[in-house]
Amino acid sequence: MELQGKVIAVLPPREGTSARGPWKSQEYVIETHDQFPKKMVFNIFGADRIDQFAIKAGEEISVSFDIDAHEYNGRWFNNIRAWNIQRVDATAAMASAPVAAAAPVTPQPTPEAQPANPFPPTQPGENSADDLPF
Template sequence: MDFSGKIIAVLTPKSGVAKATGNEWKAQEYVIENHDQYPKKMCFEVFGAEKIEQFNIQMGEELNVSFDIDARQWNDRWFNSIRAWKVERVAAGATMGAPAQGAPVPPPFPTAAPEFTPGDVKDDLPF
């Protein structure tokens, strides 16, 4: 799945040690907001120090985030995780919602109301 928008929050990094293997881990969460008429926000996670460094996500950047959704159970409750696996920067100058090249462009709206002469008016109203 993909989600495009602007990074509006960079949350505090998390780290720890896996109980099963004893390996250290690091995760970073970000909030992205799309540019729809009614904007939606999504909090996603980047897992692993090397991925965090590779993606190098900064506040205010326009990104396209590819992610997977998974759920896990803990103490009889279920939790969703949205984990990014690819991050692409949106090209500078690209505008969201602009027509694609080659797409037909509708004609502009008229700038002034058409002019009528008194001879054009026909009073056919019954009252």
Template sequence: MELQGKIITALPAKTGTSARGEWKVQEYVVETHDAYPKKMVFSVFGDDRIQRFNIQVGQEVTVSFDIDAHEYNGRWFNSIRAFDVRQVDPASVAMQPGVMAGSAFGPAPAAAPAQPAAAQPAAPMADAEDKVDDLPF
């Protein structure tokens, strides 16, 4: 899966030791440019990838990621792990007509043409006395 947006936060890196040796993971927050922006936290696992991607706050990026879930003590947790992060020119995002950056579902739908008010039939007006107010307040 892919998501395009702006990096708004870089969380502190976490390190540890496992049976395979030392490991390092860092999480980032990306925000889309949709009409209703969405945020996603994703992780980059491995010091080599963290260095190679060189993700900075404020960058416009395209994140390629996998989603997986795991169970711990009867609760389930999602994991969103990036396998590729590419920088995008911010000017090219603004130049794309009809496409909202960060949209995983393609171009934005075209707006329906507005119909003139005169084309709609007028509803008969009821007298104020005939109107029943059934609102609870």
């Protein structure tokens, strides 16, 4: 899968040692440029890949990633692991982003065109707009 957007956070790297030796992982947050922007956290595993991609906050990137899930103590967790990062020109990314459509303008009816009140006042002289009990 692939997602394009702006890196809005670079989280601190995590390191450890397993039976296979030392490991390093780092997570990043990317935000899309859609009408309703979405955020996604992805990780890069391996010190060599972290250094190779050298992702910085504010960069426009295209992330190629795989999604996998694992179970731990009866709960399931998603893992979004990036396998390729491409730098994107920021001006091109903003130009290709969909522009939010303006809200449609609804013409206001003229007083002559307004429909009759479906709830007429119950007592003469009563204003139907102020008949709420509270």
